[in-house]
Amino acid sequence: MAPTKELPPREMLDGRGLRLFRSAGRFAGDARCAMPFPLPTESLQAIVVQHAVVGGAAEFLAECERLLMPGGRLWLFTLNPLSPYRFHWARRGPVALRPDRWRSLAQQAGLQCVETERFLGPIWRTGRGSSDPGRAPWRAVYLLEVEKRASAPIAPTPIARPTRWPQPVATI
Incomplete structure (x- = not known):
């Protein structure tokens, strides 16, 4: 899923x-x-969503859950509402959810x-040297990786076999 129709050529994708x-x-x-797809x-092992749209997020995630195989992964890239970058798109229409809300919906x-x-x-650097990892929540986008897990079926209990043949055993 991409935010716009400018998709990369199929030859560039593995x-x-x-x-x-x-x-x-x-x-x-x-x-x-339309949904449902x-x-x-x-039927899908992986779903990658770029710039997830908030409208209908719960229904979209439920549809992703339906499509994913057990053990399949969904990579959700979405705008960070806490980033100063939000001022670039705030008046253009996109609405962003905080990571904890996406986790809850998932x-x-x-x-x-x-x-x-x-x-x-x-990340904006305040001076020379490495950036402070504590400033990561100010970045423009975040990635939420979720997985569809399924309970393993319980195997049948094997029937106990006698440790030796019952006596007498007829032979020819």
Whole structure:
């Protein structure tokens, strides 16, 4: 899923996939569709979403949960509402959710967070030297990685076998 229709050429991408972007409340790209997506349940190993849209986030995450195989991963890249960069897009329409809200919505959809979110993008440096890792939440974008987990089926209990043959054993 991409934020705009400027998708990279298919030759530049490794693997197979379906490239979509939001268009007039629906999705366009390699296919034109709406949710639910015209794909079989548990048919995808990975979903990558760039600049996730907040409107309908709960329904979208529930649809991702339906499409992911057990053990499949969803990588959600979204704008950071705490970043000073938000002033660049604040009046243009995008709305962003805090990482804790996305985590909560993912858990409600049946997805489990793999680790804490990772903040991406440049950091303003106050001087020479390395940047302070505590300033990471000021970055423009964060990545939330979630996984669809399934309970392993309980195997049947094996039938106890006698340790030796019952006596007498007929032989010919």
